[in-house]
Amino acid sequence: MRPRIAFIEPAQGLPALTQCRTNDTRLQMQDRVQRSVHYGPWLVGLGAALWGTESAWRIPLNELFDAKVIVFWEHVLILIMFLPILIPRLCEIPKVQPRTWCYLLFSGFAGSAVGTIFFTLALKYGNPTVVNVVLNVQPVISTVGAFLLFGDRLAHRFFLYAAMAIIAGVFVSVSHPTMIGVSFERAGLNLGSGYALICALFWGLSTVAGRGVMIGMSLRLASSMRIVIGLGCMTVILLVYGKLHGTTLWPAAAQAHPVKAIVLLFLLASVSGGIPLLIYFQGLHLTRASTAGYFEMMQTLAAVCITWGIFHATLHAHQVIAALILIVAVAMVHHVQQQVETSGQRG
Numbered sequence: 001m002r003p004r005i006a007f008i009e010p011a012q013g014l015p016a017l018t019q020c021r022t023n024d025t026r027l028q029m030q031d032r033v034q035r036s037v038h039y040g041p042w043l044v045g046l047g048a049a050l051w052g053t054e055s056a057w058r059i060p061l062n063e064l065f066d067a068k069v070i071v072f073w074e075h076v077l078i079l080i081m082f083l084p085i086l087i088p089r090l091c092e093i094p095k096v097q098p099r100t101w102c103y104l105l106f107s108g109f110a111g112s113a114v115g116t117i118f119f120t121l122a123l124k125y126g127n128p129t130v131v132n133v134v135l136n137v138q139p140v141i142s143t144v145g146a147f148l149l150f151g152d153r154l155a156h157r158f159f160l161y162a163a164m165a166i167i168a169g170v171f172v173s174v175s176h177p178t179m180i181g182v183s184f185e186r187a188g189l190n191l192g193s194g195y196a197l198i199c200a201l202f203w204g205l206s207t208v209a210g211r212g213v214m215i216g217m218s219l220r221l222a223s224s225m226r227i228v229i230g231l232g233c234m235t236v237i238l239l240v241y242g243k244l245h246g247t248t249l250w251p252a253a254a255q256a257h258p259v260k261a262i263v264l265l266f267l268l269a270s271v272s273g274g275i276p277l278l279i280y281f282q283g284l285h286l287t288r289a290s291t292a293g294y295f296e297m298m299q300t301l302a303a304v305c306i307t308w309g310i311f312h313a314t315l316h317a318h319q320v321i322a323a324l325i326l327i328v329a330v331a332m333v334h335h336v337q338q339q340v341e342t343s344g345q346r347g
Contacts, residue, residue, distance in 0.1 A: 038338070039286070040282075040283050040284075040285070040286025040287040041283065041286075041287045041291050041292060041295045041330075041334045042283070042295070043279050043280070043282050043283030043286070043287075044280055044283035044284060044287055044292045044295040044296060045283075045295035045296070045298040045330070046276075046279050046283070046298070047276040047277065047278075047279035047280025047281075047283060048276070048280065048295065048296040048297070048298045048299040048302075049276075049298040049299060049301065049302040050271065050272060050275060050276035050279065050302070051272060051276050051280075051299050051302075052298065052299040052300065052301065052302025052303040052305075052306065053271060053272045053302055053303075053306055054268060054272035054273075054303075055303055055306050055307060055310075055311075056267075056272075056306050056310050057264045057265075057267045057268040057271075057272060058070060058268060058272075059311070060260075060264055061261070061264050061265065061268065063253065064251070064253045064254045064257065064260070064261050064264075065251065065253075065254060065261075066243060066248060066251075067120055068117075068234070068237060068238060068241065068243060069238070069243060069248060069249055070265075070268070071112075071113075071116060071234055072231070072234045072235070072238055072249070073249075073265050073269075074265065074268050074269050074273055075112070075227055075230050075231035075234055076231060077265060077266065077268075077269035077270075077273070078227045078269045078270075078273045078274040078277070079224075079227045079228065079231055081269065081270065081274050082223065082224040082227055082274060085220040085223075085224060086220070086221070086224035086225075086228075088220075089218060089220050089221040089224070092217075092218060092221050093221070096216060096217055096221075097216050099212070099216065100212065100213060100215070100216030100217050103209040103210075103212035103213045103216075104209070104213045104217065104222065104225055104226065104229065105229060106205070106206070106209045107206050107209040107210045107212075107213055107226060107229075108225070108226045108227075108228075108229025108230045108232075108233065109229065109230075109233055110202040110203070110205060110206040110209070111202070111203060111206035111209075111210070111226075111230075112226065112227075112229065112230025112233060112234070113230055113233035113234055113237060114202055114233070115199050115202040115203045115206060117237070118195045118196075118198045118199035118202065119131075119135075119195075119196075119199045121192075121195040122134075122192050122193075122195035122196040122199055123192075124192070125190070125191045125192040125195060126190060126191070126192015126193055126195060126196055127192060127193075129174055129176075129179055129180060130192065130193055130196065131192060131193075131196045132170075132173040132174055133170050133173070133174065133180060134193060134196035134197055134200060135173075135196055135199065135200050135203075136166050136169045136170050136173065136297075136300075137166070137197075137200050137204075138200040138203050138204040138207075138293060138296070139162065139165070139166065139204070139293035139294045139296065139297065140162075140166070140204070140293075141200060141201055141203075141204025141205060141293070142204045142205075142207040142208055142289050142290065142292065142293025142296075143162065143289075143290045143293060145204065145205050145207075145208035145289065146208050146211065146288060146289035146290035146293075147290060149208055149212070149289075150208075150211065150212075150288070150289065152288050152289065152290040153340050153341070154290060154337070154340070155336040155337055155339060155340045156336075157332075157336045158290075158333060158336050158337060158340075161329050161330075161332040161333045161336065162294060162329075162333055164325060164329040164332075165294045165297060165326055165329035165330050165333060168322045168323070168325040168326035168329055169297045169300055169322075169326055170322075171318055171319065171321075171322035172300055172301055172304055172319050172322045172323050172326055173300050173304070175313075175314065175316060175319070177318060204293060207284075207289050207292055207293050207296065208289045210280075210281065210284050210289075210292075211284050211287075211288065211289035211292065213226075213281075213284075214281055214284045214285040219278065219281055219282055219285060222281055223274075223277050223278050223281050226277065226281075227274075227277070283295075288337065288341075290337070291333060291334055291337050294329075294330045294333045295330050295334070297326060297330065298330075301323050301326060301327075304319060304323070
């Protein structure tokens with residue numbers, strides 16, 4: 001028989017035992033929430049950094065497959081991996097609000113398919129230095145979108161550290177900073193620059209949409225449905241380009257090296273695909289979009305490390321210094337935003 005502590009009258013001047021326990025439980029829950037919010041942005045950064053490792057697998061895969069076909073197979077394999085967490089969550093679908101579905105559709109459409117296509121086009125028609133510089137405006141777009149859609153409050157010092165992060169991101173992504181001005185002068189506002197801006201717009205707004213998804217949907221359902229939508233988009237794209245047939249999906253180069261193709265596709269879909277997506281969405285669940293966009297810059301940092309460590313690209317001193325400044329700057333973005341959120345909760 002359970003003890004009836006709740007019905008015992010407390011002595012005068014002494015708090016009830018249940019009240020103490022309730023207050024203790026409430027304080028413990030608040031502490032857990034605070035700890036979660038503290039590490040949330042770093043989960044976003046970890047997920048983005050794992051995405052940045054994709055060049056280790058994608059570059060050798062480019063020798064075996066068309067770029068669009070690689071993205072298609074990546075989504076197929078991730079969906080197969082996610083089936084065990086998707087099927088038990090299908091019962092939640094009728095409970096999801098229409099607004100959340102809109103966020104998810106845009107996130108899958110803009111982030112998984114369209115943004116990647118415009119990035120490919122930007123590299124094809126534009127100057128690589130200009131493209132890398134332009135893409136660093138993506139966090140600014142995330143901040144503006146989060147402010148307009150979710151009313152994110154921005155600290156006064158946020159703008160200082162955000163600017164430091166963007167400038168550091170530019171220096172991390174560019175091997176020869178002295179060529180930035182020359183590259184812009186030669187390229188101007190050409191087609192490649194326009195594609196890069198559109199790509200940054202889609203990827204930045206995709207971060208905001210992802211935050212909207214995580215407000216109204218569970219992690220497992222959101223991650224899985226993001227892949228379902230992305231796969232649907234890639235299927236349509238392959239149909240439009242006439243590449244949804246056997247000879248293109250598994251070309252002669254892949255047939256000549258089947259083990260290499262399967263292993264690289266598996267690593268792309270797991271280490272640089274499904275695993276970071278789960279980590280990233282969990283981070284978005286705990287992080288405001290205005291902050292998350294800057295932690296996504298860890299993807300650039302990881303990509304530079306991969307090209308240096310695996311493909312033996314030259315790593316310059318200014319990139320190392322800029323990487324350290326970038327880490328400190330995004331940490332300070334989170335710190336000052338955390339103070340604003342804490343003061344808002346107290347108010």
